[in-house]
Amino acid sequence: MSGAAHAARAVVLDIEGTTGSLSHVHRVLFPYARSRLANWMRDHEESDAGHAVLASVREATGTPQLATDQVVAVLQEWSDHDVKAAPLKTIQALIWADGYRTGELTGHVYPDVPVALARWKTSGIARYIYSSGAVAAQRDWFAHTAFGDLTPLLDGYFDLTTAGGKRDPASYRAIENALGMSADRIIFASDIGEELDAAATAGWQTVAVRRDDDPRGPAVPGYRSRNSLDGLLSSHPVG
Template identity: 65%
Template sequence: MILSTVRAVVLDIEGTTGSASHVHDVLFPYARERFADWFAAHRGEPPWTELMEELRTHTGDPRLDEEGAVAALTSWSDQDVKAPPLKRIQGLIWAEGYARSTLTGHVYDDVPGALARWRRSGIDRYIYSSGSAAAQRDWFVHSNHGDLSPLLNGYFDLSSAGGKREPESYRAISRAIGVPAHGTVFFSDVGEELDAAATAGWRAVAVRRPGDPRGPEVAGHPTVPALDGVRLHRRTRREEETRT
C-alpha cells in the first residue's frame, strides 16, 4: 500500500501495533490482582486522592470508600469497561511493574521499522488508545524491542481526546497536532474506530493480523496484515521525483 501527502500517522495499540492477547491475558489480570494492594500502599498520597475523586465522580457516589472503589474497578475490569478511572489505576500499577522489570509491552516485529521509516520521511507518529497516555508510553519504553519512545511524537487517550468511536475525538486530535484531517492516516483493527476517523475526514486503514478470529478484512476499509508493506510519503509521487 502506498499513500502520498501524509503528514501524520495515528496508531491504535491492541491488535494493531501490539498483541491484544498480551493486554487481556497479561496486563489486565496483573492490574486486577493488585487494586486493593495499590490503594493500601498509596493511601493519602496525591495519586490516591486524585483517583478517589475521579471514582466518586464517575460512579456518582460522593461517599465511595476504598472497598467500594476496588469493587467498582474489579467489575469494570471484568467487563472491559473503558472507564477513565480504571485506565488510570491500570496505568499506575503497570508503571510499577515495568519499573521492576516484571512487565514488558508487546510490539509486533514490523512496527519499529515502520515507525523509523515514517520518521525518515518526515511524518509525525502518534498513538491513540483507550489506555492512559502514561500506560501507552510505558508500553513503548519497556517494549520487547527496547525503548521505542524516540520513534513517537505523542500519545492520546480517553481523557485527552475522547472515545475512540466518536468522530469528534479525531477532530480533537487534529486540532492538537495541527495537521489537516486529509493529511492524517489512522491505523486500527476495529471497524467502528476506523468509521469514526473517516467521518472526521481522516484516511483510515485497517490492520488485521494473521490468525485474527474476526477474519482478514474489515468491511469498508482497505486492510493490511502488517505495517511493513505500508509506504507513506509526505509529498506526492511527482513532487518526490522533482525533489530528487
C-alpha cells in the first residue's frame, strides 16, 4: 500500500480484474456486445440513444460525415482493441442492459466482494466503483450477480465521462472533489499499476489486487499485490 497511513473514509474499487473476473469481461461481455453492435444501431438509429452514439463516434473520430455502417465499423474496431472510448462504453452498456434484463448475462464478482462491502458499510466506510465501463453498466453488473443485487452496498459510481481516464491523476482529483474528502482518506484498489500510479500521484492511498485466476500472473509490477479484498482496510480504521 502506498500513501500515508491515515484513517480511511472511503474505498474506491476497480471492477475488471479487481472485484470481478478479467476473463468474464473479455470472454463473455465484450463478445456479447460486439456481435450485437450492428443490429443495435439498425434498430435504434432514429432513437435519442442512437443519435447520441452516432454523434459521439463522429466527434471522437473527427469525421462528421461517417455513415451508420462506418460508425459500426469504428465501434467494432474499438471493441477488438479494447479501446477505452466513451461512445463504445455507452453502447456496450445499452446492449448489456438487454442481456441482464433477459437473464442471458450476469455480473461476476468474487465471493469476498459482498462480504467486504457489507463489512465496510457497517464500519461507516463509503464504497464507490470507478471503471472505464459506463456507470449504467457498472450498476447492472452489481445488480445481477450470483450473490444477488449488491447495489445497496455501494454509494456511487464513476466512469470516463464523470471522472476521466483511469491513468490520469486529474481523474482522481475529480472524484476526490465529488466525494468532498481529502485525498489521503481515500483508498483505491486496482489490478493495473498505471492506475495505481495515477491515484498515488493525486495523493490517494493505493492497494494492488491481482486475483489467483488472473492470466497475467500474481504480481502487479511495481506493487506488492494481494489476491482478495479480505483485510484490505484492517490497518486503516474509520476516521
